[in-house]
Every structure is written in C-alpha cells, then in structure tokens.
Amino acid sequence: MPNSVKIISTIILCIFLLYVLKNVKSKQLSVRNSIAWLIMGISVIICFYQIPTLRKLADFIGVETVSNLLFFLGFIFLIFVCFDITRTISTQNKKIINLTQELALLKKEVEKNDKK
Amino acid sequence: MKTLVIIPCYNEEESILETVRSLEKEKVDYVVIDDGSTDHSLQVLQENHLNYIHLDNNLGIGGAIQTGYKYARNKNYDIAIQMDGDGQHDARYIKELIKPIQQKKANLVIGSRFLEKDPNFKSTFFRRIGIKILSTLYKWITGKTIKDMTSGFRAADRSVIEIFSKDYPYEYPEPVTNLSISHKSIVEVPVQMKKREHGKSSITPWKSMYYMLNVILYFIIIIISRGEDYRA
Structure with missing residues (x-):
C-alpha cells in the first residue's frame, strides 16, 4: 500500500x-x-x-487477498453493530410501552383523586 | 368475585358506547382502554362519562390489553375478562365465561366459536385452516386441546392476571399466551359471536396466512429459547 x-x-x-x-x-x-x-x-x-501480519492471517484462514479479508472483517463488524442496535430497539420498545401504560394508569388515579 | 371487563378500543367511535351499554345488564365493572384512537372514540368516552384509560401512544392490541390487566391487578380484581370493543363479543356469555373460575375449575377460560356450531361465524378458508393448524400444533407441543386458539373473548383468574400484568406479548397475544401459560388450567366454553356491525374487518386471506406463519415462528422461537418441557 x-x-x-x-x-x-x-x-x-x-x-x-x-x-x-x-x-x-x-x-x-x-x-x-x-x-x-x-x-x-x-x-x-x-x-x-500491519499489512504483512494481515497477509499471514489471510493465508492462515485461506483468504486469497488481504482486501477480501478486510471486507470480511468489516462485514462481521457491521452485523455485530446491527444486532446490537436491534437489541437496543427491542429493549427500548418494551420500556416505552411500560412507561406509556404506567403513565396512563397514573393519570387515571390523579383524575379520580381530583374529582373527589 | 370482583370482576372487571377489559375493552380495548382503537377507533371504535361507532360501537364502543353500544358495547359498554351491553355490559350494564351483566352488573360487572369495566374499563375501556383507548389505544391512542385517531377518531372521536376518546370524545365518546369522555362525554358519556365511561370508565376509561387513555394511552397517549398507540401500543397495539397486546399493549392495550396488558394495561387493563395491570389495572385489574392494581384494583385487586379476582377475574378479568377481555372483550373486543367492536361489538362482536356478546356480553350475555360473561356468566358462562366466569363460571369455571368461580368453581375453581380453571385459571383461564376461552370463549370458543368451535365447540358448538355458530351460524354467525363466517371466516375465510385460510383463516379456518390457520386456526386448525395452530390448534394441532398446540396439541402437539403441550398435549392439551384448545380449539379456538385466536379467540380474544377470555376470562382470567387472579394468578393469570398477575402473570399477564408482568409479561404479555405485544404481537399475536392470544395464541402466544395460550402457550406461555399452558401449565395453567385452560378451559373452553362455547360462545357465539355477533356479526361486526360497524367498520370493516381487516382480515384478508393473505393476512390470515401471514398471521399463521408468524405465530408458528413465534411458537418455535419461544420453545427453543425457553427450553421448557411444555408437556410437563
């Protein structure tokens, strides 16, 4: 390079x-x-x-060129990031639903107490 | 026994009042969960001084129903009944629905359309096949029989209210909960459902197939991820 x-x-x-x-x-x-x-x-x-080290790694894994190895590693990294984001969205979705429910129940109680 | 009817409501301005009025004869408490309706449902609930809870965000059927179960738990109800806001579920069956719980014979009672022939129940070929496949799959997994896997007309006792208020699936809640509480005693009672009076059903053959495939996938993932023996 x-x-x-x-x-x-x-x-x-x-x-x-x-x-x-x-x-x-x-x-x-x-x-x-x-x-x-x-x-x-x-x-x-x-x-x-560290291109020579990467070349050794590529040879060891059996990948023809260093650039292919980098693409492969990049691909794995992006899949990892995507999965982490999906997991975060799922957790946050659950939290938002729980908050919306608790807020609605609390509002109901407050309105009831106000009427009294 | 203190009984609460949970009525999820999303854009049911034409039928919600009628549904609530039909409960008056049954002398049970009710709560309407307005799932962020975009029509005048909230106005109808307010003007008629109905007992309702308004959700600021549309959570979908599962999220709305779970709000009702949380309300039932907080208010110490012994039985919670799910009933659709579109008027299809007949309030006259409530007594039959809660009887097995009162007699301590069941934890969850499902109002089933398939125990007796229901002249009002019309469904597409795909939907019937879909429900049949789900029922067969359920029998295969748990060794137990539920004929109407998708019925949303159900009564739950205190132990099930506790479970549902903590954990309730937001998608395909009926079949998925039938599986998740399969260790409890689940009983079906025959009911007839009314024809939809207002609005249009959103169920198409494609949606039925999509629904069924998704529920089967859910079942498989739940079984693998939990690693429980559902026949135990």
Whole structure:
C-alpha cells in the first residue's frame, strides 16, 4: 500500500475518532455505544501499518487477498453493530410501552383523586 | 368475585358506547382502554362519562390489553375478562365465561366459536385452516386441546392476571399466551359471536396466512429459547 494512501486514510480515521469522541462529550452518543466505533477506527489504523501480519492471517484462514479479508472483517463488524442496535430497539420498545401504560394508569388515579 | 371487563378500543367511535351499554345488564365493572384512537372514540368516552384509560401512544392490541390487566391487578380484581370493543363479543356469555373460575375449575377460560356450531361465524378458508393448524400444533407441543386458539373473548383468574400484568406479548397475544401459560388450567366454553356491525374487518386471506406463519415462528422461537418441557 502506497504511503500517501496510508497517510490520507489515517487522517480520515483520526478525524472520525475525534468526531466519535466529540459526540460522547456532547452526550449525543453514549460511552457504551462509542466503544465499538472507537475499537473499529483504531483497529483499521493498526491494519494499515500491519499489512504483512494481515497477509499471514489471510493465508492462515485461506483468504486469497488481504482486501477480501478486510471486507470480511468489516462485514462481521457491521452485523455485530446491527444486532446490537436491534437489541437496543427491542429493549427500548418494551420500556416505552411500560412507561406509556404506567403513565396512563397514573393519570387515571390523579383524575379520580381530583374529582373527589 | 370482583370482576372487571377489559375493552380495548382503537377507533371504535361507532360501537364502543353500544358495547359498554351491553355490559350494564351483566352488573360487572369495566374499563375501556383507548389505544391512542385517531377518531372521536376518546370524545365518546369522555362525554358519556365511561370508565376509561387513555394511552397517549398507540401500543397495539397486546399493549392495550396488558394495561387493563395491570389495572385489574392494581384494583385487586379476582377475574378479568377481555372483550373486543367492536361489538362482536356478546356480553350475555360473561356468566358462562366466569363460571369455571368461580368453581375453581380453571385459571383461564376461552370463549370458543368451535365447540358448538355458530351460524354467525363466517371466516375465510385460510383463516379456518390457520386456526386448525395452530390448534394441532398446540396439541402437539403441550398435549392439551384448545380449539379456538385466536379467540380474544377470555376470562382470567387472579394468578393469570398477575402473570399477564408482568409479561404479555405485544404481537399475536392470544395464541402466544395460550402457550406461555399452558401449565395453567385452560378451559373452553362455547360462545357465539355477533356479526361486526360497524367498520370493516381487516382480515384478508393473505393476512390470515401471514398471521399463521408468524405465530408458528413465534411458537418455535419461544420453545427453543425457553427450553421448557411444555408437556410437563
């Protein structure tokens, strides 16, 4: 991989990592949800500078080229993130339903007490 | 025994008042759960001073019914009956529905359309087949028989009220709960249902098939994930 590509990619990824941290600071992204993206960003930067190691890994797994191995790892990462998001949505859905029900029951009690 | 009728209501402005009035003769308490209706249902409930709970978000049938079970638990009711707001369930059957619970013979009583021939019950071929398949699957899993797996006309005793107020499926609640409380005593009593008087039924052959396939998938996932022996 040419050095210019490495440098440009590293800069882009560093900007991305800073953006993730900025979102954590402004509380738009929770620390828990930022971890996967930070690990991903740092891992990709390490990969850029460890191509021979990746080649060995690709040979070991039986993947023809390093780029295919990276695509494969990226795919697995995205599936993991998607599953985590689905799980979070399911949990939040349950919480929203519970809150709506409890709010409605509480309103009913308050209205009843007001009438008295 | 203190009995509460839970009536879920989503856009039933034409039939909800009639449904509640039909309960007056039966001398039971009721609560209408307005599931965030977008028509004038809430107005009808307010103007007629009916006992209702209004949900700010539309939670779907499962979420609305569970609100009723939570209300029944909080108010210490002994029996909770589910009854649709569209007028299809006949209040005259309430006495029959609660009898097995009063006699301590059942924890859940289902008003079944298939125990006696119901001239009013008309359904599509796919829907009948779907219910039959679900019933067969249920028998195969639990060793018990429920002929009307999708009936929403049901009475629950205190132990089932407690279970349902804690955990109630938001989708396909009737067949799924029949499975989740299969360890309880479930009894069916024959009922006849009225024809829908207002509005249109949303059930099409495709929806029936989709419903059945989804419920079968739910059953499989529940069985695998819980790893319980339903025949025990």
